[in-house]
Amino acid sequence: MTIQNALAELTSLLGQGLSRSKSDLDQHGASESHFPLSPPDAVVYPESTEQLSDIVKICARHGCPLIGWGAGTSLEGQAQAFQGGVSVDFSNMNKLLRVSPEDMDVTVQPGMTREELNTELRATGLFFPVDPGANASIGGMASTRASGTTAVRYGTMRDNVLGLQVVLADGRIIHTGTRARKSSAGYDLTGLFVGAEGTLGLITELTLRLHGQPEAITAAVCAFDSIDDAVQAVIATIQMGIPIARIEFVDAATAAAFNGYSGSDMPLCPHLMVEFQGSEAGVAEQAEMFGDIVADHGGKGFEWATKPEERTALWKMRHHAHWAVLASKPGAKALVTDICVPISRLADAVNETRADIETSPISGPILGHVGDGNFHAILLFDDANPDEVKAVEALSHRMVERSLAMGGTATGEHGIGIGKKKYMEAEHGAAWDVMGDMKRVLDPQNIMNPGKMLRGN
Template identity: 75%
Template sequence: MSINAAIEELSTLLGQRLSRSKSDLDQHGTSETHFALTPPDAVAYPANTEEVSAIVKICARHHCPVVGFGAGTSLEGQTLAVQGGVVVDFRDMAAVLHVGAEDMDVTVQPGITREVLNEELRATGLMFPVDPGANASIGGMASTRASGTTAVRYGTMRDNVLGLEVVLADGRIIQTGTRARKSSAGYDLTALFVGAEGTLGLITALTLRLHGQPEAVTSAVCAFDDIEAAVSAVQMTIQMGIPMARIEFVDAATVAAVNAYSKMDLPLCPHLLIEFNGSDSAVEEQATLFGEVVEEFGAKGFEWAKKPEERKALWTMRHHAYWAIVQSRQGCKALVTDICVPISNLAEAVEQTRADIAASPIEGPILGHVGDGNFHAILLFDEANEAEVQAANDLSHRMVERALALGGTATGEHGIGLGKKKYMQAEHGAGWDVMGDIKQALDPQNLMNPGKLVRGN
């Protein structure tokens, strides 16, 4: 390996668009959560796919690791250069390349964020619905197979990526998928790269499925006496086929944090946040049915938000919950973990997790996208207190064990990165070895985001 030789050659190629400044390296070596600072050796800012290919070819020639970087909002350390090397930041590749309004699709570069994309689409009457909360880059969302608050209706990135342009570990540029809505032509390479966390190649363009902007939108918040009642109400709503656009759960500890952070005055008990999309009549019917269902489970304090500014305030509160929780304990670190279980096991998983946290020496508010069985715990700990560090790790470990025992997964949307790699064998068995075989075939030098996802990487 000759990282310095690669950097020297990259400097000739990119000039000032190759950075070795301490501030740039530190910015690209930090994580949204508890992982330690891990700066790369250099940061490259390519302008187009051809430059990405040239960067990868130079790095391959010098056996230099390559790590893709979007907005840096991943939660499991996916963008940390744990073996050094070059981070490829897609900041300058953030354009909309083509809008196929009649076909309801769009092709974009990976650095564009979901909020900017939807601003660009506003005049078309279309939208890209996947909303992980953070204003993440589209390339990063595909790489982690992200989902979020709207997955219960619109699906995850897996369901909304039609095709990709990818630079492989040897610098080859390939196209996966087409703009057609279905295909029986060979291996599904698009699905292979969606969720690969940059370990197989760098995504340089994406063709996405779009959806129509709804005619009417209404949101609501309601309170429950306990977690079991709230989650049971969600299960019944799903079983009745009521088409929710979003349904989110927050526990009492989360409510206390967001009340302080967002200047809200919600009662200190579990809440559901709901949104319905559709025509005026459909939304009204859905809201009425939902109200009847949750009333049976003791829902109270219904507040409907029909005005755009009211809905925005409600969902901004939810999206800011992480920061609200972190600020509720100054100076703490956060281990942010998620699991996903079958809907029928959701109440059991949430309640047992809550009991586990209550018996521990640390705080851990629970919230999540309960419409698809996915929830999060934000475990707050003092990194100087060994007992608290151990408690956070133990709680996260038991959450994963519980999810796997219930037929679920170690992560519903955060991905594997560094934090969940140790659970891949338990979840996938021999399938994990097959992932390693694919990695070896496409990246025999182990240069693409090494240290992540696969065994011995």
């Protein structure tokens, strides 16, 4: 077998740096979503770009698939080995390589997590703002073009990656981008690899844009009588140009899940969770303007969190929403949606989704990063019940169709993997075939994360 021949060579090259233990294989075959266990044939732990290049060259000779692995937090099966092969675990490539406070940028290896990076940056007065909730690896975040709660102010990974080092499918090592703040030199190869989900190459270094730590931060929770009131308040806030750092929506079902999981006592109604960052005067002005908007839309029960430990508890509760919702229905599987629509259509999308869920046999709390039009429904189902499986797939499908009809996207931040692959043609048309053309040029043997994202892949 070609994979077995590759493994024999890799064992000779890596020794203990290659694992075939069942526990390692199972760990690298699982995800945090509903996809079945799909373990690789082996796991490798490269320690340098040059070593990874040698690994890739061996796999290329034998047509052996390579699947990048960061922290394993992907939700659309991106890091699972559905066609077997070798999982490339970057946990030994987790160093901060360079930081330039004057230029407000940093270069890291892909296995470093966002929390590790910000711990390293504390003394500089800078921080890396992209926060998808999970303590994901930087390389994984770039590969899925991740975003999260702070994207409304600081943008997504697309906006915060300046350059990359990448090992291509033939083992070549290339550099993309520069540390300059702008460039007109050639194709944007950095943008090509950010969001490619490891289908074009494996990222081994990332140069990132940093931001100054704010002088003042305050956060708050406020309640609304209806979903529409809360969403209209979000739309008004964005259209007013208030530079809010986070603005998150949770519905009544999510509030109930928070209460049961985190011990909070939120009223069982829709809420907004917000954060303001900046100078003392700026934060006070932003909070006052937002308070006026909330009052105009019937908001009530403001609870402010100004102490660091209070803010930490607030956002920890929000980041643990997935687990809180799962705990509300023990034994259930979750299909997590993440559509994103133009802000003007946000209220329509949320209300139509809520009505759709209520008429189905599936429970599905709604929450999300509504400041940029992105929201989730965590659809809970029994995977042993064919009727529930059919119902949850239909609900998710209608959400995507609704989003595309409104000028939105099938996925605002989780990526395509295998879960959203069937929607690529509807969203991109002939451009999807162009993506396939690029894949065939850079990876003619289709060894880089095969089966994901692309037609016929």
